[in-house]
Amino acid sequence: MRSSTHWKHSTEAKGTIYSSGIASNVYLCHRGNGLLTLFFKGLHFSQSLANVGTFLFYVGACMPHVSPLLNLWEHTLLQRTWQAGVLTGAVTEQAFNTVWTVPSPMLTTF
Known part of the structure; x- marks a missing residue:
């Protein structure tokens, strides 16, 4: 992952957590078993839905090689x-x- 002042990460039991300053309540969890998880902290999903597009757009900007996957992923989610x-x-x-x-x-x- 490219370094960015907008990203921070921490290692927790669930995996490596990436968060963005652009959508501060939306998190990306990367697990060692090859699973990627999007989740929200401290908000109901209905309140967080608007952040999904912004967050995935930002992920795509940081990692252009996964943009096609993110588009499919967003639709599937x-x-x-x-x-x-x-x-x-x-x-x-x-x-x-x-x-x-x-x-x-x-x-x-x-």
């Missing part, structure tokens, strides 16, 4: 979220694992 019926509820640990985690073979390393 929103579609699966509607199907899961979590738009009006908080992002729980269950939603975190079942809705937001998708395989990302292109992103196994930053």
Whole structure:
């Protein structure tokens, strides 16, 4: 990942967490098993939805080689979220694992 003053990361049990100053409540979690997870901290999903596009756009700007994956990923996430019926509820640990985690073979390393 390119260094940027807008990005910070920390290593936690769930993986390496990347956050952006542009969308401060949206986080990207990269796990060592090749899974990439988008999640929100301290907000209900319905309140955070507007940040998704901004965040993914910024990720794409930092990592141009994954832009096509992000476009597909965003569509898949929103579609699966509607199907899961979590738009009006908080992002729980269950939603975190079942809705937001998708395989990302292109992103196994930053």
